[in-house]
Amino acid sequence: VAIAIVIAIAVAFWATGLVGVFTRFEKIEITAAYWDGTQVVIIAKNTGSSPAVIDMIFANGAPCITGITSSVSIGGTFSTAFSACEHNAGGSLVTGGVTNEIALHTTSGKTYPVAVLIP
Structure with missing residues (x-):
């Protein structure tokens, strides 16, 4: 009986550790x-509970800046500035009073969009 209790306690501690990893x-x-x-x-901030890696910036639904490997720690910030998309990336910025959808893409596959008006 004592061995079963010890094993049950060990499994409980192990399961508690897994909860932290998967949440x-x-x-x-x-x-x-x-x-x-x-x-x-x-300018962006990681408000999650896991580090994030930004690997690409989209402009109007197409890749604009590729090959980024910016790691953003928990609570850390990311900032970038660009005036045009990379030549062979596929995306483009539209000027002349048009709102462009810019999106940050992470290595986990998530995209975080924002609208930017370019006069």
Whole structure:
């Protein structure tokens, strides 16, 4: 009986450890996104309980900036500025008073969109 109790306690501690691992999540909140006159500026914060890695920026639904490997720690911030998409990426910024959808993409497959008006 004592062995069964010890095993049950060990399993309970093991299961408690698994709960912590599987309940972590990334959550990127874009705190600012604007056109500063020459480029799009994006500032974001990781408010989740797991680090996040931003690997791409989309513009209007298509890849704009690729090959990024910016790790954002828990509570950390990410900022970037760009005036045009990479030549072969596929996306583009539309000027002339048009609202562009810019999205941060992470290695976990999540996208975090924001609208930026470019005059």
